[in-house]
Amino acid sequence: MEINWYPGHMARAKRLLSDQLSRVDVVIELCDARLPRSSRNPDLMRLTEKKEKVLLLGKSDLADPALTKQWTRRFQQEGARCLALDMNRQAKAALALIEQAARETVDRAAQRGIKKTVRAMIVGVPNVGKSTLINRLHGGAVAKVGDMPGVTRANQWVKVTPYLELMDTPGLLWPRLDDPLAARRLAYIAAIRDEVLDTAQLAIQLLTDLIAAAPEAVQARFKIDDLSLRGPELLDAVCRGRGFLMKGGVCDTDRACRIVLDEFRAGKLGRITLEAPGEENGNE
Numbered sequence: 372m373e374i375n376w377y378p379g380h381m382a383r384a385k386r387l388l389s390d391q392l393s394r395v396d397v398v399i400e401l402c403d404a405r406l407p408r409s410s411r412n413p414d415l416m417r418l419t420e421k422k423e424k425v426l427l428l429g430k431s432d433l434a435d436p437a438l439t440k441q442w443t444r445r446f447q448q449e450g451a452r453c454l455a456l457d458m459n460r461q462a463k464a465a466l467a468l469i470e471q472a473a474r475e476t477v478d479r480a481a482q483r484g485i486k487k488t489v490r491a492m493i494v495g496v497p498n499v500g501k502s503t504l505i506n507r508l509h510g511g512a513v514a515k516v517g518d519m520p521g522v523t524r525a526n527q528w529v530k531v532t533p534y535l536e537l538m539d540t541p542g543l544l545w546p547r548l549d550d551p552l553a554a555r556r557l558a559y560i561a562a563i564r565d566e567v568l569d570t571a572q573l574a575i576q577l578l579t580d581l582i583a584a585a586p587e588a589v590q591a592r593f594k595i596d597d598l599s600l601r602g603p604e605l606l607d608a609v610c611r612g613r614g615f616l617m618k619g620g621v622c623d624t625d626r627a628c629r630i631v632l633d634e635f636r637a638g639k640l641g642r643i644t645l646e647a648p649g650e651e652n653g654n655e
């Protein structure tokens with residue numbers, strides 16, 4: 372499993388991905404609609420220069436619909452074939468875009484009298500929904516789905532339509548650890564494992580970012596009355612608000628941390644997107 376992204380892991384992931392990419396006609400890049408900038412990886416652009424591409428913004432059911440519209444428009448203006456979707460309900464909508472991306476390859480082969488089967492693969496950072504997309508396109512369970520990043524098997528091809536085959540192992544893209552803001556946001560959506568981070572610090576930062584992005588939702592969900600609080604006091608406020616108190620009225624901050632992260636990830640605060648196109652450095 373690619374977990375900590377030590378240099379060795381990173382080099383192995385890069386080699387594996389270039390090898391996988393060399394065997395496909397179409398690359399389906401999947402990012403998270405709540406983080407359309409940070410959950411992409413600029414390295415992919417370089418690795419896929421000569422490929423036909425599709426860009427999908429997954430988990431759109433968890434993202435702010437207005438911002439999702441802005442992001443898809445922005446990517447389309449940049450020339451991307453782009454679509455935002457809730458993978459559990461709308462995955463098949465991606466087929467039309469994949470077909471578009473493959474058309475030229477298919478037509479060129481047809482001119483030479485060949486009926487071409489297009490091969491595609493899905494790439495993305497951990498936890499964006501790659502396995503879910505494979506399973507939904509295929510119509511049955513193929514790829515392992517779970518919250519843990521990584522899991523690689525021998526490559527096989529899954530027939531999705533009579534002319535389209537999908538690599539059954541998604542391409543694992545390394546998260547952007549060079550950019551601290553992006554890395555932090557990737558941790559919010561569990562694209563980087565909690566174990567390698569200071570959970571309390573992460574929960575405090577998430578709360579702070581959520582107060583900026585959706586103050587009413589934070590107030591309603593975590594029962595924090597004073598939104599000017601910062602640092603560890605935010606966690607104490609969650610403990611008091613939600614009644615996470617131990618013997619003697621001591622705050623159970625571990626529980627508050629878990630709840631803050633889990634409930635944001637599950638969309639319990641409503642549909643929140645943490646970055647907008649245009650603000651290049653996010654909301655800091």
Ligand SMILES: Nc1nc2c(ncn2[C@@H]2O[C@H](COP(=O)(O)OP(=O)(O)O)[C@@H](O)[C@H]2O)c(=O)[nH]1
Nearest residue numbers: 430457458459497498499500501502503516517
């Ligand atoms: N709400 C929501 N959850 C999704 C969506 N796509 C995937 N998930 C969930 O996200 C988690 C990670 O998905 P998975 O396919 O394993 O991601 P992978 O690591 O990229 O292969 C799982 O719990 C999925 O059920 C989506 O569009 N909306």
Ligand SMILES: [Mg+2]
Nearest residue numbers: 501502515516
């Ligand atoms: Mg997976």
